[in-house]
Amino acid sequence: MPRIPYRLVGAAAVLVSLPLAVAPPVAAVAVEPDYTITVNPDATGAAIPKSMYGVFFEDINYAADGGLYAELVRNRSFEFNGTDASGYHGLTAWAATGSAVVTNDDQRLDERNRNYLRVTGEAGLTNAGYNTGLAVKKSGRYDFSVWARADATTSLEVGLHTAGGTALAAPLTLSVAGDTWKKYTGTLQATATSDVARLSVKASGSARLDEISLFPRDTYKGRANGLRKDLAEKIAALKPGFVRFPGGCLVNTGSMYQYTAANNYPRARSYQWKDTVGPVETRATNKNFWGYNQSYGLGYYEYFQFSEDIGAMPLPVLPALVTGCGQNRATVDEALLQQYIQDTLDLIEFANGAPTTTWGKVRADMGHPKPFHLTTLGIGNEENLPEEYWANFLRFESAIKAKYPDITVVSNSGPDDQGSTFENLWAKNRAHGSDMVDEHYYNSPSWFLQNNRRYDAYDRSGPQVFLGEYASLDAKLFNSLAEAAYMTGLERNADVVRMASYAPLLANIDNVQWKPDMIWFDNDESWGSTSYQVQKLFMNNVGDRVVPTTTTGNVLQPKPITGGVGLSTWRTAATYDDVKVTSPDGTVLFSDDFNDGNADGWTSVTNRGAWAVTNGAYTQTTTDTEDTMVKGATISATDYDYTLKATKTAGAEGFLVAFGIQETGQFYWWNLGGWNNTQGAIEKGITSAKEQILTKPNSVTTGKTYDLKISVRGTKVTLFLDGVEWGSFDDNAVTEPFAQVVTEDTRTGELIVKVVNAQDTPAVTKIDLGGRKVARTAKQTVITGDPGEQNTRSAEPILPVTSTVSGIAATFTREFPANSVTFLRIKTR
CATH class of the missing domain: 3.20.20.80 (Glycosidases)
Structure with a gap:
């Protein structure tokens, strides 16, 4: 019985059988692809080194101590001090009772390990580690060690417990003898799981202690330290x-x-x-x-x-x-x-x-x-x-x-x-x-x-x-x-x-x-x-080699710079006045001279700083606050001039004049007197994360009033400082939300088709593998979801999903989901 092919885009090909005597021939339904990926059958791409990524x-x-390094005790050698951070001292992270004094003298453990702890009589130490406490698992073994020396035999009782004192392991007793440094060790086995555990060391006698350590036995590959x-x-x-x-x-x-x-x-x-x-x-x-x-x-x-x-x-x-x-x-x-x-x-x-x-x-x-x-x-x-x-x-x-x-x-x-x-x-x-x-x-x-x-x-x-x-x-x-x-x-x-x-x-x-x-x-x-x-x-x-390809399809156009106008400061107090946005023909789109004593047209973006209208001007008075941005009107016009007067009154830097502020948080700002009043820049970013589009040396004089003008014409921006052109840029690069590359894994005999669709609509895509003979199924891995989603401690909504898909051929069509990364591993024959 003859078969008539029909392609279901985005899924496996389905073959439909129709008796010729019953139904007339049916043509295949054609779906016009948004994009076409074509493999060049005659070209050889670059070799990809094993070190590529x-x-x-x-x-x-805190990626090392308190992180990848498995030591559970914080400040184990009593070396913290105020140079490290404000408020640090030799007993940071320790709670001590009795006579326990951080000491630095010629009795120290090592010339590089300067401090040690001298305990006398009945003394106790408790360490909470990093974050909220030490994390221990029931039945887990934890190796304790301490370097010690004693004037007379001193007993150390070592324990694990909760902040409230509930024991989490049978206590360990060590006897320190001899007035030379020696390492003493033992093991604690947790009787319960806790992420708020404490390590305690109780001393009875007179001793010197250093390098108090607790390591999980179950480290990566079981390695010591x-x-x-x-x-x-x-x-x-x-x-x-x-x-x-x-x-x-x-x-x-x-x-x-x-x-x-x-x-x-x-x-x-x-x-x-x-x-x-x-x-x-x-x-x-x-x-x-x-x-x-x-x-x-x-x-x-x-x-x-x-x-x-x-x-x-x-x-x-x-x-x-x-x-x-x-x-x-x-x-x-x-x-x-x-x-x-x-x-x-x-x-x-x-x-x-x-x-x-x-x-x-x-x-x-x-x-x-x-x-x-x-x-x-x-x-x-x-x-x-x-x-x-x-x-x-x-x-x-x-x-x-x-x-x-x-x-x-x-x-x-x-x-x-x-x-x-x-x-x-x-x-x-x-x-x-x-x-x-x-x-x-x-x-x-x-x-x-x-x-x-x-x-x-x-x-x-x-x-x-x-x-x-x-x-x-x-x-x-x-x-x-x-x-x-x-x-x-x-x-x-x-x-x-x-x-x-x-x-x-x-x-x-x-x-x-x-x-x-x-x-x-x-x-x-x-x-x-x-x-x-x-x-x-x-x-x-x-993969180990690039397979040369070309892509054709939808091309987005650059977007003009529209959005809110704003003001900000960075560790600087400043005054802004006579803010105005006009169209090229002089039509006023927004204006505020603050002479009415209020700033009703402005809203805080970052909820930082101390903004107020003072003497007919808008002032920000803190000098220790970073990014105090406030937003004025939203400008929908594509061509406009944004003018204002700016005066630095105190602080480390200068002015931040924002424009093109979007609801997504994206914005541009003109940064004058940045980097401790040494450099000016145009920066583009999202909230506090920015890239520099244009930079040049610049400083701002305290008490001097500057006339600033930002002239926007579509994607082109020209900046004027006191009537003189300061710089310009054209943010006309085309955003390409669809991207692809094909590589080859010669060891497994597979083509790896990698497609990214970073837009809110699916991408119907024709894939031409240059006449290669391939298996009809492929291993597919997709990462997709809400583009505003992120993985957190409480939930990881963005995870890869792997499946086997059919409908693969020398030329085939697939629909790649909106906001997705898709990898297809295709066996060659």
């Missing part, structure tokens, strides 16, 4: 090709000097890898750039070990003696520069050297006689002093290549995706022929949807790109979809972009210095953000 770990958001299992497993599940560590701004900030007795063991020094290896009780703690103390219990040895455990390439980043992240200082000490260069060479020996070498022996003594196979390292991070950084980079690179010519040395391009520093450093790297250049940027979803082709035009013969930090500035599904669309462009340009890693990896929900982040956690739970789910989908389905 990795993870970026920085000790930010190991990692929190659920967090490590989530990272391992990504199957990263590399681990970049230990930062980030953590690397190249702080005081650039060595940690020695000669300089009285300074705090707030730069991150130095030698501080972080060897026995944990000899590692020196340090102020963390992000506002807390770092124990260095998670150090370079543990980073290398973890990279090896998850099959990832280690990629350490070392300071170039030029600070970044807003500090902007460069060393002029030649001896210190030589020391840091030698430290870098010593690191390579630590990672790769034989156990007979000086630093190879340190590694071997720590339990790893075999090398860690370090192949790549970075010098510096986001330095915004390009000349000083480049001079130092060349010194580091020359020394490394002279001794280890096969090591890939990664340079960088500053803190943003464009601007003078970026252009300057890229020009230097191209001319020099650097191995690889590290780019960083955090931008709005629209930027990622507008810049899918960023790397199409990069020089194929120039340095390769390491996209070391990137993220769309929020944690909702729409941000993840924008990132996914962008990642198709990274893969398409795998010959240029050789490595990429998302923004900070971990965030403790109760201690956040930066977001968005990939994995969130508290003291006993962890969950992946929507970006974690998208990153995992890409990282688990990379």
Whole structure:
């Protein structure tokens, strides 16, 4: 019986049988596709390295202590002090009873471990760990240790209990004898599960105590001094090709000097890898750039070990003696520069050297006689002093290549995706022929949807790109979809972009210095953000070669800049007056001179600051508040002029004049006197997350009144300061919500079709596989949902769904859901 085909778009093909004698021939119903993806059958795409996607770990958001590092005790060595953060002291996180005094004298445990606790008579200590308490599981075993010495035999009773005193384990008794430091150990077994447990140590006698530690026996891979299992497993599940560590701004900030007795063991020094290896009780703690103390219990040895455990390439980043992240200082000490260069060479020996070498022996003594196979390292991070950084980079690179010519040395391009520093450093790297250049940027979803082709035009013969930090500035599904669309462009340009890693990896929900982040956690739970789910989908389905394709279909047009006008300040008090919005013909669209004594036409956007009408002007009087934005009228016209007078009255910065404010939170603002009154910029973003469109040096004088004008014509904006053009830009990039890439997994014999549809309507798509013979079914994984949704501790609504679908052929049509990422793994025949 003849069969007549009928295609059901978005589902399996259905074959309908009709007797010819009963029904006339029926033509197939044609559905006009919104998009067409066509594989080029004659072209060979770029090979994709195993290192294409990795993870970026920085000790930010308490990602190490209280996070990935499994130690449960906070401030275990009594080293916290006011340098770390306001209010910190030697007994931070401890409650003490009786005579317990933090002491620093020549009886200390180690020259690098300066403080210890002297207890006399009946004394008690209680530690609540991080977040709300220590997390313990029923039947779990927890290894306790303490370094101690005693004038006479002293008894220690160690226990686990709730805040109310209910026991959570049978107590452990230790007897301290002898006036030399010795490590005492024991194990507590939890009798119940709790996330608010306390560790208590009761002393009877006179003793000195240090390094009081409690570790879960069940660490990742059971390693001593190991990692929190659920967090490590989530990272391992990504199957990263590399681990970049230990930062980030953590690397190249702080005081650039060595940690020695000669300089009285300074705090707030730069991150130095030698501080972080060897026995944990000899590692020196340090102020963390992000506002807390770092124990260095998670150090370079543990980073290398973890990279090896998850099959990832280690990629350490070392300071170039030029600070970044807003500090902007460069060393002029030649001896210190030589020391840091030698430290870098010593690191390579630590990672790769034989156990007979000086630093190879340190590694071997720590339990790893075999090398860690370090192949790549970075010098510096986001330095915004390009000349000083480049001079130092060349010194580091020359020394490394002279001794280890096969090591890939990664340079960088500053803190943003464009601007003078970026252009300057890229020009230097191209001319020099650097191995690889590290780019960083955090931008709005629209930027990622507008810049899918960023790397199409990069020089194929120039340095390769390491996209070391990137993220769309929020944690909702729409941000993840924008990132996914962008990642198709990274893969398409795998010959240029050789490595990429998302923004900070971990965030403790109760201690956040930066977001968005990939994995969130508290003291006993962890969950992946929507970006974690998208990153995992890409990282688990990379393939090893790009299959060249073309896309045709719907093209969106750039949108004119309309929306609300606003005013704001940043740690600055200011006065605004004579606010007016007019059309080009002079028609007044909005006006407020505040002479009526009120600001009825204005509403607070951020609920910050102290706004009031004073003497016929709108004033904001706080100088310690960031982003005090208020919004005036919403402008629907596409062509308009926004004018006002602005006066700084006190504070650190200048003016923030907003326009194009949308209900979604997206806006533009003209930032004058930003960055501690050193720079002006046009920024575009969502709420507090912004990308820089235009930057230039600028400062604002306190007490001086400035005439400001923002002239908007569709997508083009021109800015005037006191009647003189200050700058202009045209935000006319086309948003591309539909993106795709096809890769091949030669090991499994599969094509991987990856489609992102970051818009509110489904995308009917014709897929032409260039005549390839393929199986009729495929494995499909889809991530979709409300674009404003996010994953939280209480619910993870955005998760991948995997199924088997039919209707696959050399040419077939599918409907990709609105706001979705879809991967099809198709077997070739």
